[in-house]
Amino acid sequence: MIKAFLNSWARWALLGVFLASFTIGEPLEAQPRSELKGTVDEVITILNNPSLKGAGNDQARRDLLRSAIGPRFDYREMAKRSLARHWRDLSDEEREEFVEVFADLLQQSYVSKIEAYTDQEIIYPEERVDEDFAEVETKIVIGSEREIPIDYRLYETETGWRVYDVVIEGVSLINNYRSQFNRIINQDSYDALLNRMHTKQEEEVAN
Secondary structure, three states: OHHHHHHHHHHHHHHHHHOHHHEEOOOOOOHHHHHHHHHHHHHHHHHHOHHHOOHHHHHHHHHHHHHHHHHHEOHHHHHHHHHHHHHHHOOHHHHHHHHHHHHHHHHHHHHHHHOOOOOOEEEOOOEEEEOOEEEEEEEEEEOOOEEEEEEEEEEEEOOEEEEEEEEEOOEEHHHHHHHHHHHHHHHOOHHHHHHHHHHHHHHHHHO
């Protein structure tokens, strides 16, 4: 279940964010979109760098990708929203541990998908900004007959706009995580959830 929750959603979420160097449509002038575009450019530069290609450069390439991706997502906020009411039951130390594991698994999943990207086009139909919050609509264009809508929910911080949720074909990433986390905790325990996530971490490292 942990593998499914990390991988099934991450595939399209990361494509929507990180393939936007192939965008068409209106200029990306609004600040949330322009900041996403900055992250996109950095990621594409890393992927296209000849000196970072090949299996022998996997670790160096992935480290750079993580550094590029990390500042755009607020993993703590995503983790907090995913745990919902269970977040209140954790100590400060437990919260820090959960955020660390949550972020690491998401980054591992994202990076593995980013490395296999293709030349899909992204369009930006609309952006809505309401004070410190924004939602950026995107569509991944696949061939001539299919478009996958992906919306990014961001909020403004002192260091820029950061993603706290991704809505894929009308389904919230955070709501999906929250449902699965809540089910595991209620049926078993929070420790059981954390143990599953640690197991998944070890499997990813082994691979």
